[in-house]
Amino acid sequence: MSAVISAPGSSVVVRRRSTRVRALWLVAAIVVLVGLACLSVAVGSRAVTWEEIGLGVTGHVDTIGQAAVYKRVPRTILAIVVGAALAVSGAVMQGVTRNPLADPGILGVTMGASLAVVTGIAWFGLFSVQGYIWTAIVGAGVTAVAVYAVGSLGRGGATPLKLALAGAATSAALTSLISAVVLPRGDIVEIVQSWQVGGVGGATYEPLATVAPFLVVGFVMSWGCSRWLNSMALGDEVAAGLGVKVAGARACAALGAVILAGAATAVAGPIAFVGLVVPHVCRLLVGVDHRWLIPFSAVVGACLVTTADVVGRLIAQPAEIQVGIVTAIVGAPVFIAIVRRTKVREL
């Protein structure tokens, strides 16, 4: 009798506790992010005093130190929003494709966005940030559909191996096409080159303000689909049985992920592995529920890109290493670890 009564009770306790644990992790991640953001403003190739930091953040640019701090603020914000966008995009792509290796970089989506932007700059005189963002989103969407189509042909549907290969092949093709578009145009090589490796260095407030609405829409769409993503993790049939319109839910979530990846690429260039690594780490901490996973991924992704930016500034003084290079060097080993852990049959 007592067992019958206590069983549901204990399960409620477990759920509550895990909610508290998740909330704790989320708060902890936000605290870390705030700390990293302060670090990112304070540290760089130019050593600055506390006084200069205080004045620089409040908009004074009287000394070189203050000006350096002043320029680090938008850069930090850009790192935070790009990291959050890419991580959420990766989490949603992993959910939609039920594939542990999905990531906007690995699936070639960021390269598709890049090619679209580069083509726009070179051939259609694209120059506004607004234009970059729309073009990037279209490029990302087309690439995502194409890669998924190629990767899901044949036996077993979209297995991790097939999707990763289709993405790698598409990335390689798109990289060559980008070169083919850029090389004849000496006048745009510099713009494209700095943007190509994935950087937040030249950030200013204006593109940030332009990209913000897109990121908000993408995030809301992704988070709004999290219940459906949870159901679809059990398989399409089960999800349909639970009342989810699978095709529509998948399209909505994928569109959110594409908007996030495209908009992030438009302002910071293609950055790989953030979307892959972050959701895996987050799943270990807060579990597989997308309602928690998506916001938590956003915070941890922001932490990762901010850290990558700070590390890139510190280890190569007085030069800087682009964020995209740091995330690739950190992210590839995680990718390999995930591959090693996955059973061959599931690849």
Next chain:
Amino acid sequence: MRAATTTPALADLLSRARSRRALRRRIVMTALGLGIVAAFLVSLMVGHTFYGLDDVWNVILGHEVEGATFTVGTLRLPRATLAVAAGAAFGIAGVTFQTLLRNPLASPDIVGISSGASAAAVFAIVVLGLSGAAVSVIAVVAGLAVALLVYLLAYRHGVAGTRLILIGIGIAAMLNAVVSYLLERSSQGEYQEALRWLAGSLNGASWTATVPVVLALGVLVPVLMSHSRHLGLMQMGDDVAAALGVRVEVARIVLVVAAVALVAIATSAAGPIAFVAFLSGPIAARLVGPHGSLLVPSALTGALLVVVADFAAQWLFGTRYPVGVVTGVLGAPFLIYLLVSINRKGGSL
């Protein structure tokens, strides 16, 4: 009684089929060879200044021809030679890997070995300030190290092809980031230079870069050829090969080392020319048919691909592209086609 009457007919049929296959193979290889010679000569003749076949021939023979001796002898001849040599090296090494691992996707450029050689070459040139043969040696060592690393990381209760390929892709992404970083740091971060080491380019080919590749081909192709029978047997499985008298472990090490060395030396001279190692084998298999060794046909296919692509890259468009951009743009659709057909039928060359 009945068996006795049919057997000679069957044997006759089989031998006729075999000779038809041999004929097809001979025709394809001759056509590839002629194609290479023709493309080689055309790329020596055509340029900003056109030189006739007689001028080109005289330069090759070592006679002094005004103007042509410099343009053809110093600029075009090493470039065309490097195109043929690097293409052949990538082709034969690629098909060795694909056959050894029984997977068309397991070519050195996809599993990260080319990227390793490329990163090492950039490191040797930019950071250590080396040039010439020393760069090749470092590239070979790095290529072997990456091959070993990918193999060890993929090893978990045996090596599965799929895991090896995915780990190779990860390693390649990391090494390409290292190349980008080294080039940026060196402040000679020109886009052209970056492309050379990420996609492959023959710009700036000289005899100092070309000779090591030709020498490596001269030494290592015979090594691979002498093992081609073993390679064919090992494709049927290690146990079968061992039962038929192949010392599998020794053969495998010889084949891998020779193939990695070829890829690395060619990469240190021309960069990892995109997709050539990957594409030559499957294209050659489609040309000569499924029987017999693919080593020589792949080498010929690779050489022809690179010579033609380099010629097209230089002269067909308004801009002089690096060869890797052209092989990348042309190769990727074929790669996707291969992926689709592999996904449909299961993997084979």
